[in-house]
Amino acid sequence: MSKRSIKRRHVYRQSALPHTELTPEADYLGRREFIRRWGLTGAALMVSPAFNLLGKDANAASTLPARLNSRFNSVLSTDETRTGYEEVTTYNNYYEFGTGKSDPARNAHTLVTDPWSVEIQGAARNGQVGLDDLIDERELEERVYRLRCVEGWSMVIPWIGVPLADVIEKLQPDKDARYVEFTTLADPRQMPGLARNVLDWPYREALRLDEAMNPLSLLAVGLYGNYLPNQNGAPLRLVVPWKYGFKSIKSIVRIRFTRERPSTSWNLANAREYGFYSNVNPQVDHPRWSQARERRIGEDSFFTPKRKTLMFNGYAEQVAHLYKGMDLRANF
């Protein structure tokens, strides 16, 4: 992971790029993003109306050359249209950088992700573990997952990461551990959103250990062939695609194995609305909105009816057995 800082500079400081780099940069960013960043607004306006009202060119950034080497996992990937890079990186819930959807993209540049280490508790390998030791860059996989937010929208994102199970095995949790808890960084100097108590900071999430060991659970370090942008949870985040998005915790600084079920942030904020499991379930409505349908960001236009939400976000085959015999209405 030591090359991260070098690559980061490529992504964020276009002004410093020599001209020879223009073409790959354009390829990488995708046409829309390229046009926007380089100020060709006239051209953008000429092409955008049709796209924006009738559905966007969501696949614009999906055929980019990868800068982060990874093996494509076709078995666990969906072949649905990928949500455009721009939408994935500008429509985020990351309250540490503000509660508006566009706040994280605007504010998260203050997050320092290099160097980064993760504190491990409740395992043989206790203590601070550097990112390079935690994630073996040679093991990186690309997986295209659906992401379903509890707010009723969804995306399709090509993540890059390693199976959480591999990391857990390496860390060797204590024998009596039944849960794994994750904690997000909470540094008010880097995260302006912490100044307001919208949630009980630091942000915490947790999984039952068998959920964490499920092959779908991913510890991601990248998306769209590159390192995670800060607003998407750099440098290390969880991705559990059969659960509502808020379970996929961002910018992890602590992983703790424990016997007792940890308390989790949204559950603490409102237990009636956000359960510990928070599996995507079209039959169990959020008290304030229906979960039966969802809007696919970027792809669906004003005139596209919302699509039906699938049980476990379409991953029932892989995860339904984890909840056999459980009342999913009571354990939502």
Add this chain to the structure above:
Amino acid sequence: MPFVNGARLTTAGLFLLGCLPAAWLLGAAFTGQLGANPTEALIRQLGEWGLRFLLLTLAATPINRFFKWGLLLRHRRMIGLFAFVYAVLHFCAFIWFDHFFDWGELLRDILKRPFITLGMAAWLLLLPLAITSGRWAVRRMGYRHWVTLHRLIYPAAVLVIVHFFMLVKADLREPIIYGALLFLLLLTRLYRPGGKARQRRVSG
């Protein structure tokens, strides 16, 4: 301006001003300026403009009383109708772009989701006010009854604020600000030296 009546010009100007948010939203929707989730942005913006016009309607009397500035009061009917129109657009956008005219689902939502129930209730309270906004209604109903009916704007505004409180996930800042404004506007109603305020009101 020999052929143009000054009062009419003001009315026309205010009318155009009231249309501006809708025009801007339409333009933004067509040029993709509403962000990654334009449907949600549109529904929310229309609702918020409905609330803003509602508060502006309620501000007409106190502004006239305390600042001796009667412009809003003179055009209160139009401002109130704008509040209603934005609420209608808000509701229509919800029915069309969120529910795609699935009436069964819509009915379930109105009955099951408290924030929708309250939005609907607020809208139903505004409906008779919009219908009876014309001068003919004052004549038909008699001024006293008409005024009583139009006090429905108070519970309607309160319901909209509660609607707003219930739909946000964690960040209550916006509904708190709007709620405080409404509270202030309602508070001014309690202050009535001499009891002459009623006579000073214009009909409409």
